[in-house]
Amino acid sequence: MGRLIAVIMMMIPVMIAVLGVKLMRDTLFGIVHPLYGTLWIQGIASLIFFIIGLWLVGGFILHRDRKRNKTKGRFENK
Template sequence: MGRFLAFLVLLIPGIMAAYGIKLMRDTLFNKLLEPYPALWLQFILGTIFVVLGVGFFAGFLLNRDRKKGTVQKRFQK
């Protein structure tokens, strides 16, 4: 059960990052999606989604590795 919950916790930011990449790709091909009024806003929101999704995933992995003690000295608390 614990592994399933950890999978769900990582799945949501992963989907959010993938959606952000899709938004940025659609902006580069000048395809405006429905809820966004302008291309520049669509690109900025896509960038924010990617940064938040990847950042959460990286923080989760760093926290897990700190608990295991497998990080370098500069990343330890």
């Protein structure tokens, strides 16, 4: 049951990062979504979505590895 909850929790940041990549692609090809209005706002929003999604996934993996002592002292809290 715990693994299922972890997978569901990981889907949210992954979907945020995927949305960021999709918006980057649309910005590159000049497709403007009505929510953003202009391409440069859409481009900045897509970059922010991608960075936040990647940051959350990376933080989850780092937290899990710290808990299992797999970081070999590199990323330990001081």
